[in-house]
Amino acid sequence: MASTTTMDGGKSAQERMQARAPEMELIREAQAGSRAAFDALVRQYEHQVLRLALHLTGSEHDAEDIYQEAFLKAYRYIGNFRFECSFYTWIYRIVTNLCLDQLRRRKTRREDRAVVLDHSGDEIDVLASVSDDRSFSNPAKELDRKVLGARIQAALGKLTPRERMVFELKHYQGLRLRTIGEMLSTTEETAKNTLFRATKKLRLQLAELR
């Protein structure tokens, strides 16, 4: 009974911390060494981190690695966070740098994934999550969508890592160019020029699909 009460009390205390503790307080507590506070911060951002890493890398395994490295780095260096930017920008800066490293390694090894892989290496049909409004399925259309998805992945793979990153953050994640510049430790103007080059390349790559 005592252990059940303790377990229930501990679980609800963490949920309460997550629901009510403002971020600044969590960060300060994590800086002071509170593991519970750091865990609460991880839960606030883990979905966004995985979403970004999964879409960029196309691999659950790689996304998991990026998640691991990003939050371990955050844990190690949270003492250096000075509230000069939002914690969101700070953690995303770590994640984008790791993703850039991953993209650069892929460029070197020439691994251009056209499909998304799960942790055991099996293919996941990303486009299956796109809703189909028709009342019946069409296998031919499904195949078309898969092929289209593969072509888009391939076109994205032809961008430089930085172009890929900026396009991902702008087009898919919806961030503003100023925020993207902060995350990539550059200026808004540079981010804008990088986006311009990325869209120019993609238009050429995808022109034949239209």
Place this chain on the structure above:
Amino acid sequence: MNCELAHERIVTAAYGELPDEQLHELERHMTACPDCHSDREQLLAMKILANALPVVEPPANLVARSRLRLEEALDALPPKRWYERLTQRTMNNFASLQAAPVAACLLLVVGAGAGILGGYEYAQSRAAHAAALAHDVNRPHPIDQPAAEITNISSIVRQPNSEMVEVRYNQVVPQQMEGSLDDPKIRELLMLASENSASAGVRDDSVGLLAAECRAGHSCQAAGIRDALMVVLRYDKNAGVRLKALDGLEPYVAADTRVRDAVLEALLNDTDPRIRTKAVDILEPVEADTSVRQVLHTVANSDQNPHIRTVSREVLSRVPEIQ
């Protein structure tokens, strides 16, 4: 406008980042330039194609697996030693000082001066004490500080072969100040209260006064009040206090992009629906700003509160669609 510049601005406009006056100029150029018009059509088509590769939510298994692996890694890390924590704290304090070099120099000068004066006073009091001891060994010396609260005892030293004991203690002396809201010292105390008070009531009072100053158009930026209100809006744990801060920032949404950004962040991230609703209201005068529209689009589609989604859509519907 030449076509090379137009091609760049077409991209910026397609992603909602082109300032409105440049957008108008671009529209005029595209009306007269079929090549640029075609360029925009191609870009829009590319965006549609790119959207055929959607961003998916990570599967629950992946989230759980990643979390477990992280927890194992964190558990395996050795705990920080006391000297590592002390070094980190010292570096944090030093870094804070580095960010304000003038303040750091002043602090140094004031600290050195206080130290010299304090040392002199201490030496004088020691001499007086020794003289008093010599004349009045057995008379007790009561503590005569009725107004000051003793917070802790820092040391107790008994003099050898003697009944005399030296006790060192620290005191907090409550202070009080009265003055006008225009007094810089009063404002400084109010700003400190907005950030540091453990009592939500005190923070609420201080933020309410600061917000009223801003709404009344009194000097709000030079004294850093606007910045203090933005910090409160981002980080205070009490929703009522955050609402007052938002109220105080309302007059500056149009002119100050930092204030606008803080309000947009509140609209996207604040957990209290009253604050998100208020944020939509005060962003309405700047609804033509493309950043604001972008955020309103996101909120209109994904806010968990149906009323806020409806209000956002209504605001957006008042702005003509960008072509």
